[in-house]
Structures are given as structure tokens and as C-alpha cells.
Amino acid sequence: MFPSAVAPNAAKNPAQKTRFAGVRPEEVRALLWSVLYxxxxxxxxxxxxxxxxxxxxxxxxxxxxxxxxxxxxxxLCLNLPFAALSRNLPRQRxxxxxxxxxxxxxxxxxxxxxxLPASQRVWVGRIFFVWVSVFNLYVVSVxxxxxxDLFSRERATRLFGLIAAGAxxxxxxxxxxxxxxxxxxxxxxxxxxxxxLLEVAVxxxxxxxxxxxxxxxxxxxxQRPLGxxxxxxxxxxFRSTYLLNICLYMxxxxxxxxxxxFRQAELVQQWFQLDSQxxxxxxxxxxxxxxxxxxxxxxxxxxxLQRYGTPLVLGLLPLFSLLGFLSLSLWPVMASVIAFxxxxxxxxxxxxxxxxxxxxxVLGREDKYKAKNVIDTAVYRAGDQVGAxxxxxxxxxxxxxxxxxxxxLPVSLVWLANSQWLGRRxxxxxxxxxxxxxxxxx
Numbered sequence: 001m002f003p004s005a006v007a008p009n010a011a012k013n014p015a016q017k018t019r020f021a022g023v024r025p026e027e028v029r030a031l032l033w034s035v036l037y038x039x040x041x042x043x044x045x046x047x048x049x050x051x052x053x054x055x056x057x058x059x060x061x062x063x064x065x066x067x068x069x070x071x072x073x074x075x076l077c078l079n080l081p082f083a084a085l086s087r088n089l090p091r092q093r094x095x096x097x098x099x100x101x102x103x104x105x106x107x108x109x110x111x112x113x114x115x116l117p118a119s120q121r122v123w124v125g126r127i128f129f130v131w132v133s134v135f136n137l138y139v140v141s142v143x144x145x146x147x148x149d150l151f152s153r154e155r156a157t158r159l160f161g162l163i164a165a166g167a168x169x170x171x172x173x174x175x176x177x178x179x180x181x182x183x184x185x186x187x188x189x190x191x192x193x194x195x196x197l198l199e200v201a202v203x204x205x206x207x208x209x210x211x212x213x214x215x216x217x218x219x220x221x222x223q224r225p226l227g228x229x230x231x232x233x234x235x236x237x238f239r240s241t242y243l244l245n246i247c248l249y250m251x252x253x254x255x256x257x258x259x260x261x262f263r264q265a266e267l268v269q270q271w272f273q274l275d276s277q278x279x280x281x282x283x284x285x286x287x288x289x290x291x292x293x294x295x296x297x298x299x300x301x302x303x304x305l306q307r308y309g310t311p312l313v314l315g316l317l318p319l320f321s322l323l324g325f326l327s328l329s330l331w332p333v334m335a336s337v338i339a340f341x342x343x344x345x346x347x348x349x350x351x352x353x354x355x356x357x358x359x360x361x362v363l364g365r366e367d368k369y370k371a372k373n374v375i376d377t378a379v380y381r382a383g384d385q386v387g388a389x390x391x392x393x394x395x396x397x398x399x400x401x402x403x404x405x406x407x408x409l410p411v412s413l414v415w416l417a418n419s420q421w422l423g424r425r426x427x428x429x430x431x432x433x434x435x436x437x438x439x440x441x442x
Contacts, residue, residue, distance in 0.1 A: 038170060039170035041167070047193055071129075074130055074134050095146065137381070139198075140167075172294065236370065245425070255387040260340065263328075268281060296346065322409060332402045
């Protein structure tokens with residue numbers, strides 16, 4: 001057991017570190033369970049993702065904006081029950097309950113896909129598209145809430161890159177499974193594989209909570225439910241300039257992602273006629289994204305965070321998006337869209353996501369679970385709405401897709417400025433923390 005804050009002599013004594021990425025021996029068990037936990041979650045999602053995208057296209061690209069709207073409504077409907085559960089239950093009970101809620105739905109979808117004829121699956125496919133879009137944000141948000149609660153900011157800068165690499169390995173595993181099995185298993189078979197992976201993630205979450213022990217004076221605090229109002233997460237955002245700017249970062253990321261997603265979906269619908277071809281394309285694209293991400297997370301993410309801090313790492317994705325949308329405005333061809341989409345998604349997973357999670361390490365526990373969940377789910381999907389309906393409006397006005405690519409340039413500039421403010425503010429909040437939390441990991 002050891003204090004979360006680095007002891008004065010610990011950082012100077014290399015014997016207290018393992019040879020890999022500065023991980024200390026006493027951190028290894030918690031790190032490995034964290035990696036396996038997020039590996040299973042992302043593997044599960046990336047088995048489901050190409051199925052979701054294929055069913056979304058089957059319902060018509062012109063209907064996608066309605067599916068995005070339905071996703072936002074579902075997010076808003078779930079936020080209050082989620083807040084009520086986190087208010088009344090300790091995390092050891094809360095986390096398994098959230099995951100098994102989604103697990104039950106997976107089994108229901110698998111049964112429907114198996115028994116219903118293809119002609120009756122259109123609406124089930126649309127509901128499934130919305131469900132996966134909700135599922136992904138909630139289960140991943142719960143994971144990052146937990147680890148940001150367990151690890152200090154100093155540990156986060158060293159370990160979150162490696163934990164994110166576990167997520168990427170899971171995404172690679174899920175993409176590879178979907179690519180290999182799409183032609184051999186039915187949709188129901190893929191959903192059952194995803195259900196098994198989700199149950200393994202529940203087991204990992206339990207193990208992580210059990211081996212992670214806080215200092216004696218904090219042990220009772222974290223065993224208790226968070227308490228507070230079910231509205232406290234939303235109210236905290238409006239009372240904090242810092243949280244509002246995290247919302248803006250998420251919103252601008254989501255808007256630009258959706259514009260790019262719609263452009264790619266439109267081209268995929270034109271290029272591929274069969275569902276199996278589209279599923280294979282999406283799965284293969286995910287595989288390439290995650291291989292690039294894994295390389296970056298292992299060799300770059302932690303080093304950049306430790307050496308340059310959150311301002312630089314947060315700003316990489318907005319800067320890259322600025323350059324990418326400029327290239328699409330000048331060369332709006334399929335190769336440019338796919339290349340930009342792959343590189344941008346890899347940049348998000350490798351750099352922006354770990355840096356965003358570091359932002360929450362300077363906040364209190366209630367904000368980490370409640371306000372963070374609102375940002376990761378409702379705010380993210382609100383950005384989807386802006387992007388989706390902007391695409392629909394431009395189409396109804398007869399504007400070419402290149403017009404929206406040009407409009408994304410000033411959005412990316414604002415996003416870049418926002419990232420620098422957030423990074424510097426996070427550093428000041430950390431520096432002003434007079435009494436850092438003390439926690440121990442066995």
C-alpha cells in the first residue's frame with residue numbers, strides 16, 4: 001500500500017519503478033485490471049459497431065439524422081435515473097447494475113435478430129443503432145469515472161496512456177473478431193459474443209474495486225453513495241467555467257465528428273451494395289484506426305503528457321482537424337475522406353481522450369461521476385444533433401458537401417483556442433490544490 005501522491009524521494013529513485021513506462025511495482029495489479037476491464041468494454045463495442053453502422057445505412061442515410069435525434073432523447077431520459085442510482089448506491093453495486101442493464105438488452109436484441117425475418121428487422125435495426133450509441137458512451141464513461149477517482153493526477157499522466165492502450169487493444173480485438181466472423185456468424189451470434197465480453201468487464205470492475213484500497217481516513221467516504229441531488233451534475237456544469245469549457249470541447253469534437261461520419265456513410269452507401277461488404281469495410285477501417293492508435297499510445301501519449309502537459313496534447317486533435325477539413329475542402333474525394341477519418345479517430349483515442357480524462361482528476365468525486373456523465377453522454381450527443389441536422393439542412397438547400405467542410409474550419413479554430421484555455425486552467429487547478437487526496441492501492 002502506498003500514498004497516491006508521489007513521495008518526495010520516490011520520483012528520484014528509479015529502483016521504485018519497473019522498467020516499462022515508469023510503472024511502479026505496487027501499481028501493476030491495479031493497472032492490469034484496469035487494462036483488462038477497458039479491453040473487454042472496447043472489444044464488446046467494436047464487435048457491435050460495424051453491425052450498428054450497417055443497420056443504420058440499411059435504414060437509409062437520409063434517415064440517420066433522426067436516429068441521432070432519437071439517441072439524444074434516449075440519453076436525456078437515462079441521465080436522471082443514472083444520477084439517482086449514483087446518488088443512492090456505492091460504486092461496488094452501482095457499476096455492475098449499469099452494465100447488466102445493458103447486457104439484458106443485448107440478449108433481447110440477439111433473440112429479435114434471430115427470430116424476426118429480414119423484412120421485419122428495419123425498425124429493430126434503427127432501435128439497435130440508437131441503443132449502441134447510448135451504450136458505448138455510458139459504459140466507457142463509467143469506466144473513466146472510476147479510474148479517475150482511483151488514480152491521482154500524477155498517476156493519470158503516467159498510466160492513462162497505458163490504460164488507453166488497453167482500450168485500443170480491445171478495439172483491435174473487437175474489429176478483428178467482427179471482420180473474421182461477419183461472413184460466418186449471424187448478427188445474433190455477434191451480439192452473444194459481445195454479451196460475454198460485457199460480463200467479463202463486470203468481473204474486472206469488481207476485482208479492480210476490491211484490490212484498490214483508499215487510505216483509512218477516506219475508506220468510509222468512498223464506500224458511501226455520492227448523495228446529492230439528481231440534478232447536481234447538471235447544476236455543477238452551469239456553476240463552473242471549467243466544466244462549461246469541457247462541455248464546449250466535447251461539443252465541438254462531436255459536431256465535427258458527425259459531419260465527417262455523414263460524409264463517409266454517404267460514400268460507403270454508394271460504393272458497397274451488400275451488408276456483409278459494408279460490415280467488413282467498417283470493421284477493417286476500425287482495425288486500421290486502432291493499430292495506429294495503439295502505436296501512438298504505447299510510444300507517444302504518456303511521454304507527451306508528462307513532458308508537455310495537457311495544453312499541447314488537448315490541442316493536437318483540433319489542430320489536426322483544422323488541417324484535415326482544409327484538405328477535404330480542397331480535395332473532396334473518397335481517399336481523402338477515409339484517410340482523414342482514420343487519422344482523426346486515431347488522434348482522438350491516442351491523445352484527446354486520455355488528456356480529457358486528466359482534466360477530471362482535479363475535480364471532486366461527485367463531479368467525476370455526475371457532471372462527467374452528463375458531459376460524456378448528453379453533451380456529446382447534443383453535438384451530434386448540430387452536426388447531423390446541419391448536414392440535412394445543407395442537403396435540403398442543395399449545398400455541396402464541401403461547403404460544410406469549409407464551415408468546419410472556424411469551428412476547429414474555436415476548438416483549438418478552447419483546448420489551450422482548458423489545459424492551462426487544469427494546470428492551475430492542480431497547482432492550487434493545497435491538500436491532495438491521499439489514497440492507497442494494494
